[in-house]
Amino acid sequence: MLVLGVGGIVAWSQIGVMPAEPGPLAGVRENAAITVEDAEQGIVLAPADGESELGLVFIPGAKVDPWAYAAILQGLAEDGVTVVITRPWLNLAFFDPRGLDSFTSAAPGVDVWSVGGHSLGGVRACQLAADADALVLFGSYCATDLSASELPVLSLAGSDDGLSTREKIDAARDQLPADAEMVEIEGASHASFGDYGAQAGDGTPTISMDDMHAEVTERAGAFLGELVR
Template sequence: MARTRRRRVLRWVAWSVVAVLLLAVGGTLAWTQIGVMDAEDGPLADARGNPLITIDDAAEGIVLAPADGTSESGMVFIPGAKVDPWAYVPVLQGVAEQGTTVVITRPWLNLAFFDLRELDDFTSAAPEIDRWSVGGHSLGGVRACQLAADAEALVLFASYCAVDLSDTDIAVLSVSGSEDGLSTPTKIDDARDLLPADAELVQIDGASHASFGDYGPQQGDGTPTISREEMRETVTELVAPFVQG
C-alpha cells in the first residue's frame, strides 16, 4: 500500500515537473514573438529604391551589396533584441554603397543570444570576399563580440562586450549615442576595459538607442535630436572606411 502511494507521488511530481518545463518553454517562445519592433515602411521603401545597391533576401540573411559588384569587404550585422532585421537596411545602405557587402542576420527567436550559428554560416552568402567584419546593435553587439575572434574587425552600435577582448588585436569601432536611454554613455564607459586599448569609441551627438535602426521609438530610450539623414550619413562616414581596412 505504501509502495503504491509512493509511486503515485513520484508520478505526480514527474508530471508536475514536465508541466512546469512545458509552460516555461511555451512562455519563453511566446515572449520572443510579442513586441517585435517592425521596420518602418517609408525608410525601407526608400532603401529598396536605391539604385546604388542590391538587396537580396537570402538564406543567410538580408544581403546588401554595391550594385556594380565591386565589393571586396564584408560585414555580418546582428540585429538588436526583437528588432526586425529589415529595420537596419536604411542605416546600413550607405556602407554597401561604399563597397562593402552587408549580411544582416535573422536571429533565432528574434534574440541574438539564442542564435548559436558561427560567422561562416553568414559569410557564405558572399564566399568570394576574404575580409569580414562582424557587428551588431545592442544585444546583437554582445553576440558580435562572441564571434569577433573569427573576424578582422568588430563594429558595435549602442552596445558593449560581455567577453574580454582587451588582450586581442582585433580592430574595434564602438559607436554610441549621447541620448541613448538603454545603452547609456555610462554603461558604454563602464565596459571600456573589455575592449582593446586602441579601440575607437565615437559618440554621436543627438543619437538615441533607436537611431541605429528604423523601427520607431523604443520604450526606455531617450529622445533623439539628430535627423535620420544625418544619422545615416554619420554612420556611413564612420563604418564604411573602417570595415574596408
C-alpha cells in the same frame, strides 16, 4: 512544466517585435546603387556592380525586425561593403548559436569580414569577434574580454541613448583593446541606430534620420576601409 516554459519563451519572443518603418525601407528597395537579397543567411545588401572586397555581418538588437537596419547600412553597400543582416533565432541574438561562417557563406567571394551589431546584437557580435577581422558596435558594449586581442574595434554610441548609456559603455571599456575607436554621435538615441520608431526607456534624439545615416556611413565606412589599405 518544461514544455510550458519553452512555449512561454517562444511566445514572448514573438510579442512586441519592433517593425521596420516603411518609409526608409522603401528607399532601400528603390536604391539602384545596391542589390537587396532576402537570402537563407540573412538580408544581403551588396553594391550593384558586384565589386566588394569587404563584408560585414550585422546582428540586430533584441526583438527588432532585421529589415529595420537596412536603411542605415545601405550607405556601406553603396561604398562597396557587402552587408549580411542576420535573423537571430527567436528574435534574440543570445538564442542563436550559429557561427560567423553561417552568414559569410552568403558572399563567398569576400575575404575580409567584420562582425557587428546593435544593442544585444553587439554583445553577441563580441562573442563571434575571434573569427572576424574587425568588430563594429552600434549602441552596445562587450561582455566578452577582447582586451588582449589586436582586433580593430569601432564603437558608435549615442549621446542621448537611454539604454546603452555612456556609463554602461564606459564600464565595459576595459573589455576592448586599448586602441579601440570610441565615437559618440551627438543627438543620437538608442533607436537612432535603426529605423523602427521610438523605444521604451530610450532618450529623445535630436539628430535627423538622414544625418544619422550619413554619420554612420562615414564613420563605419572609413573604419572598414582601413582593413584593406
